[in-house]
Amino acid sequence: MEIxxxxxxxxxxxGIGMNYFMEIAKLRAGRILWARIVKDFNxxxxxxxxxxxxxxxxxxxxxxxxxxxxxTRTCIEAMAAIMGGTQSLHTNAxxxxxxxxxxxxxxxxxxxxxxxxxxxxxxxxxxxxxxxxYIEKLTHDICEKAWEHITEIEELGGxxxxxxxxxxxxxxxxxxxxxxxxxxxxxxxxxGLNTNIINDQEKEIDLLExxxxxxxxxxxxxxxxxxxxxxxxxxxxxxxxxTKACKNNSGNLLELAIIAAxxxxxxxxxxxxxxxxxxxxxxxxxxxSGIYKMEIDDNKSFQEAKILSDKFAETKGRRPRIMIAKMGxxxxxxxxxxxxxxxxDLGFDVDIAPLFQTPEEVAKxxxxxxVHVLGISSLAAGHKxxxxxxxxxxxxxxxxxxxxxxxxxxxxxxxxLFEKGVHxxxxxxxxxxxxxxxxxxxxxxx
Numbered sequence: 001m002e003i004x005x006x007x008x009x010x011x012x013x014x015g016i017g018m019n020y021f022m023e024i025a026k027l028r029a030g031r032i033l034w035a036r037i038v039k040d041f042n043x044x045x046x047x048x049x050x051x052x053x054x055x056x057x058x059x060x061x062x063x064x065x066x067x068x069x070x071x072t073r074t075c076i077e078a079m080a081a082i083m084g085g086t087q088s089l090h091t092n093a094x095x096x097x098x099x100x101x102x103x104x105x106x107x108x109x110x111x112x113x114x115x116x117x118x119x120x121x122x123x124x125x126x127x128x129x130x131x132x133x134y135i136e137k138l139t140h141d142i143c144e145k146a147w148e149h150i151t152e153i154e155e156l157g158g159x160x161x162x163x164x165x166x167x168x169x170x171x172x173x174x175x176x177x178x179x180x181x182x183x184x185x186x187x188x189x190x191x192g193l194n195t196n197i198i199n200d201q202e203k204e205i206d207l208l209e210x211x212x213x214x215x216x217x218x219x220x221x222x223x224x225x226x227x228x229x230x231x232x233x234x235x236x237x238x239x240x241x242x243t244k245a246c247k248n249n250s251g252n253l254l255e256l257a258i259i260a261a262x263x264x265x266x267x268x269x270x271x272x273x274x275x276x277x278x279x280x281x282x283x284x285x286x287x288x289s290g291i292y293k294m295e296i297d298d299n300k301s302f303q304e305a306k307i308l309s310d311k312f313a314e315t316k317g318r319r320p321r322i323m324i325a326k327m328g329x330x331x332x333x334x335x336x337x338x339x340x341x342x343x344x345d346l347g348f349d350v351d352i353a354p355l356f357q358t359p360e361e362v363a364k365x366x367x368x369x370x371v372h373v374l375g376i377s378s379l380a381a382g383h384k385x386x387x388x389x390x391x392x393x394x395x396x397x398x399x400x401x402x403x404x405x406x407x408x409x410x411x412x413x414x415x416x417l418f419e420k421g422v423h424x425x426x427x428x429x430x431x432x433x434x435x436x437x438x439x440x441x442x443x444x445x446x
Contacts, residue, residue, distance in 0.1 A: 027084030066192030181295030309347030
């Protein structure tokens with residue numbers, strides 16, 4: 001294909017954080033780099049060299065504590081995206097560090113975009129920061145640093161080879177662990193979380209309640225109806241064509257998948273048609289170490305946790321072993337990876353389960369790995385269904401596994417999970433060293 005046949009249709013999806021000027025410069029640098037890369041393919045259409053991007057304000061910068069501060073955070077991040085020249089924008093809701101958004105919080109997020117678009121004039125000019133020495137210098141520095149990464153990836157044989165070696169993943173996790181350590185040690189200040197804390201919090205805000213069991217049952221019912229009504233002969237033919245294309249390395253897989261979808265094949269069936277030939281991708285879950293420790297080594301909580309983990313090893317004859325797992329269709333693993341990395345630096349042996357596991361798979365792996373602690377990360381409102389099912393499976397066998405949970409779990413659900421057998425819950429903003437201390441004290445009890 002000629003570069004002009006597809007490049008004008010490509011678009012990116014970027015996250016926007018709280019470093020205001022850096023985010024503006026990031027989008028400007030992205031356009032420079034894209035034009036530089038595409039120019040080597042000798043495009044005839046200038047649109048091929050125009051980078052288009054959608055931006056979403058950050059989720060991990062939001063806090064459970066003093067959540068109305070999140071409106072300000074989202075507004076600042078949205079302004080940075082607009083100033084940087086995003087083509088479209090998603091603003092997060094104020095309660096997304098606590099639960100899924102309500103209509104109330106979603107309207108505020110939506111209206112924030114409307115205010116920025118219509119009331120203050122920042123969409124009336126292209127590249128308003130162009131010519132600013134500070135922004136131009138930041139843009140230049142980001143370009144240079146990013147080009148080093150691009151060159152490194154090219155030398156490895158491209159992004160596919162880099163992913164196989166786990167390099168992009170490791171760099172992302174290193175950055176996340178470093179940032180978390182800086183927050184935990186108060187080198188980086190988060191208003192309402194580790195500074196300017198209001199102890200007398202206002203009453204809890206209304207949250208969206210999802211009945212996972214009802215949703216699951218309705219989805220199963222819908223799938224059964226679709227499978228009953230569709231033409232199974234056409235389905236089989238469409239899926240066979242996908243498998244043959246994979247086997248013969250011929251044809252357009254995307255086109256064949258669209259044909260299957262129009263016949264009402266499910267996503268699972270289409271995936272399985274490819275999996276018959278290619279197998280299932282297995283992520284290389286490496287534990288990075290030393291990054292969290294480097295930023296927080298002199299912190300009292302970190303030192304106390306290290307002493308306790310050493311005491312456990314001396315008493316029990318081996319290191320405390322924790323497995324971090326996510327269940328269901330929850331692919332957000334930043335928090336889980338940060339916890340895994342940090343616990344490794346605190347003296348734990350750490351296992352990371354693959355994404356998208358069932359409770360049955362997690363229970364099996366926990367027994368096989370002989371873990372002391374099973375940490376469940378939940379960010380997609382599946383905690384009231386998946387965690388109780390996991391505990392039910394674990395209790396079918398004799399075990400002393402400590403079950404802890406973390407992530408986006410509303411406080412009103414804590415008692416329900418405790419009753420089901422969860423030993424501890426660590427919500428957003430928990431200092432990781434403090435959570436390790438709590439866990440180790442429970443493990444060391446006679």
